[in-house]
Amino acid sequence: MKMRIGTGTALLVTLIFIGFLAVYIVLSRLEMINKDYSLSTQMLQSEQGPNHNQPVKIKFGMWETKTDVEFWTRKVREYSVIKPNVTVQVETIPDNSGQYLKVRLAVSDLPDVFYLKAADLPIYKNSLQPLDHLNATSRNKYPAELDGEILGLPLVSFTEYVFYHPSVFQEVGVEVPQTISEFMSVLEKIKLHGKYIPIAIGGKEDWTFYPFIEFGPPMLKGDENYLANISNMKEPFGKGSAFEKAAYMLKRIADNQLAGSNALGIGFDQATQLFQSNQAAMIAMGQWYYSDHMTKVGDDKDLDAFPLPWRTSREERLQAITIPDQYIAINKNSQNTEEATAFLEWVFSTSVYQTYILNSQNSSTLTDVASSPAFFNKVNRKHPFESFMYDGISQKFAIIKNAAHYDEKKMAQEIFAGASVDDIQKRMNEDWSKALQSIDVHNPTFFDN
Template sequence: MKNTALKGFLLASSLLTSVGFAHAADVTLTVESWRNDDLQIWQEKIIPAFEAKNPGIKIVFSPTAPTEYNAALNAKLDAGSAGDLITCRPFDPSLAVFEKGHLASLNDLPGMENFTPVAKSAWTTDDGKTTFCVPMASVIHGFIYNKDAFDKLGISIPKTEAEFFAALDKIKADGTYIPMAMGTKDLWEAATMGYQNIGPTYWKGEEGRTALIKGEQKLTDKPWVEPFEVLAKWKPYLGDGFEAQTYADSQNLFTLGRAAIYPAGSWEIGLFNTQAQFKMGAFPPPVKNAGDTCYISDHNDIGIGLNTKSTHAEEAKKFLSWVASPEFANIYANSLPGFFSLNSTPVKMNDPLAQEFVSWREKCKPTIRSTYKILSRGTPNLENETWVESANVINGTDTPQAAAEKLQKGLDSWYKPAK
């Protein structure tokens, strides 16, 4: 009888203990994201790497279609049904989510010391006091070129503005290739691949961007007009009918080998690697004169934050600290070549084209796109107006000075710099 009772006691203890273990392991964190193209990378690389070192915490990656993400996320947050971890779009959309009280401050999160103020700028309050998302990746601007075309024509990588136009002249004179693949039909392409690509060279990156926000510079000043003057000189090199050419057309012209140079964002790397049948290289925006400081647009693209309503905040913080680590940086950046880690610890890229882009951080000063923080919150929207004017300048329907005056007038109509 005693033996039976003892067995029963031991069985009960065993069941209770196993229930206790199951409960301890039963913390599941859900990640909200718009990057549905990342699903396989999360399931096969990111989640297994984290869970291997953090038994008891399970991660579920739950993406929404990119065009639906903002609305769907806001609805879930308002209803209290959003996931524990919120993937953060850069700048104003995420700032609005934080200001509604949905994202927690991460100032004290272990690992945040691995990021510079520029790296954190897309997810930091205007006063610079609170950061609310861990930076995950940025995209870098520059130029991708057809190495075979350059070798055939004996062209060296242009380092200065004069060398850049000399290369374009040589390509045009030969006639085999369209010198540069870019269209103006989609407007944003002209601004993003044009104005925001070369502009930091003239307004000196963060120096000019912050001066514009403070009201110490205007868009009609020389550093802001000059990139438009350079863009106006691109027109003869863009090929016939560039005014009707879409972004997809530009991609196709380059990957089919019909154009020699492509003004690029690093996000093109993955696609171009699968489509181009020729060797590719890349170079940063040329400097005005030999010996000048080099500037690149190293634009914050994606971060991740903590839902203030999460019932597993401590476990979520463990995951966020891991996202802030060099281990995560290496996995993510090499899984998505062209989306570069913002971690201060350099990541060696396995993809040679991606490594070329990221190597510019060692010699160029980084900045973000000039219109993205603070200056596009009113109407007219400076970002959208810059699309229009960049296309107009390249098309020749607006002079650089007229374009700058329109942009400054629009900004003045609603933006008053803080004194």
């Protein structure tokens, strides 16, 4: 799902993908040999008599988020006490944009249990085990349903914020912005002050642009079903579009170096270091960032947050993106689906989940487990807003996005590198229209239901 940014770049991306695929084909063949040997051993054992305590290994795949990786690496040891024959291996997935897992999908080597983004669920749906009849499903507020089946359960929900240092705002003489123009003005005043980077963005990792380029358009449009609705438009980009407004906002940040002079040269970790060391005044992230900040800084004495104010006037409703995330799914082709299902139930059990949600400082997705993070309760009282419940699941959007090579975060990188917003939109409209036409021609009734 990459935007074409030049023949050389496209060739490089293709070669990298082919390289990943070749490595995984070799590894999968080796694993098949091991599985064949293991299967032969199991058959021999079954002839000698049943063995209900046979060792089982489950891979639990999650994004490279330090808080989650550390928590679950510790926590799964408790599961082995409950089930001595089951070993759960926490496997880190290098990116949450889906590219790494697509390679794994191509060679049928998905983890047994793993995280997925809402937008990626339609891509993996044919490889996912239905979760309809689980206890965890009946207690989840936001189960992901595709084609009449529940295929993923979100582990968390969270709100998007702009974290900031009150001491910096006080020193510069700015207040929490209430509109998008006020927000841009605050950025520029901090830049003019000369001591701080207005907002830290780790643009070397394209996903860090998501608060602006992924969530900006639906917020500007005021449409919680934005993805589903643009899937029915031939040219959703261009003059006056919500995408254009968000893109030009990013371009202004890039052209005026409001994210520093080297935003494309640093990643997420370096961006958070700039913020945590008070070299940057702000950083835009979900509430999940708070745990990382506390781990690195140790306190929140000079930390506050406010919703990115996408509204154009103070008379409009002030809203903030609130989404379910980290959808846990089960690989239906796993050799251990029963054990994987039992493990998923354990993850969402009251005691385990309560410990996790308090540790992560996110909001609970379960009806019977409350989450009351003190920091965000204080933030929401000081800077009240209404939740904007963004629906990130649209099967038609996922298909068109893939066919049109639409990748808004890559486009954000292009903008920061100096690309024309108008050129990007023109190219994107052409690709989008062709993809939509192809789907309508070859599958005219596919989405009727």
